[in-house]
Amino acid sequence: MSGHNKWSTIKQKKGKNDAARAKIFTKIGRELIVAVRDGGSADPAANSKLRDCIAKAKANNVPNENIERIIKKAAGESGGANYEAVTYEGYGPSGIAVIVEALTDNRNRTAGDVRHYFDKFGGNMGTPGCVSFMFEQKGVLVLDKEDNEVEEDKLMEDALEAGAADFEADEDIYTVYTEPSDMGAVRDDLTAKGYTFASAEVEMVPSTYTKIDDPDVQVKMQKLLDMLEDNDDVQNVWHNWEMPETPDED
Structure with missing residues (x-):
């Protein structure tokens, strides 16, 4: 959810109880199913939407075995719910x-x-x-400063080299903005450089x-x-x- 105190929202989500986390897992599972159906492949290398969903699932601490089970089930289903x-x-x-x-x-x-x-x-x-x-669709990548011990200038340089459109630094977080179609590539590039993300997805930014x-x-x-x-x-x-x-x- 996008809001003024986005970092507070992310921290709140991370601290939710088991029932709330189970609901988040269910929602992401539904996204994975649709990504496999719409992307025409259960191979993340050939399905960028699925790759983005897997990254989102991992950022929300969905276990790898859950992710793999959902993808296999979606790939083998001819019927089931049509979301x-x-x-x-x-x-x-x-x-x-x-x-x-x-x-x-x-x-x-x-x-x-x-x-x-x-x-x-x-x-x-x-x-x-x-x-x-009143909104603009953007790729939004949020990095927790505690999880990414790096000089601000270095991160900004790496982000812009990776194809980011803008960069912001706040008290607790860094935020990297991209064109919607570039979000996955920028995330993958920065991940390969050792950065970790609290959140990385395409959002509607007011x-x-x-x-x-x-x-x-x-x-x-x-x-x-x-x-x-x-x-x-x-x-x-x-x-x-x-x-x-x-x-x-x-």
Whole structure:
């Protein structure tokens, strides 16, 4: 999920309990199945989408045996669930722009669930294109400074040489931006140089962010995001809420 305090979001995800991690594994498993189906090959060397999904799975600590089992099963299936990619757009409370990406085998069920969440927490689901113009698709690679002991200038040089479009350094993280089609190649190049990633995927990055000053409305917005992300069909939730900073729990 993209947000102002993205690093806090990543740390929160990494610290989730077993039930939440199992749900993340399920969602990534669904992505792997679709990558094999759409890519026409169960060989990551010949299927860049699958290669990206495997990298995402490993970044989320999905065991290798789980990844291999899902790929083998997907490659051998002629039937099974036929997942379809669907995107919903809408507004959360205070007009926060929200994009919801789903993989579903039942459009009516998923659309009904997503609409219900928007309505329940003071938002509304809109028509396709109503908020996506506020976002730009980018490859986003996040590196934890603790896991990558390197000079900032050296990382920036390596990233730009690998084909990155932009580079940012914050207190806890480095962020490398790429064109969507270049994300996998830049990730692989930097991985070969010894860098590790807290997150590496194509994201919808907002052009501007919106604050919510009312604490009660902040709670509603967070509950909306939590409900969306807890839905099995929902793969990603992108928004332009400038989330309030949360204190470290370490």
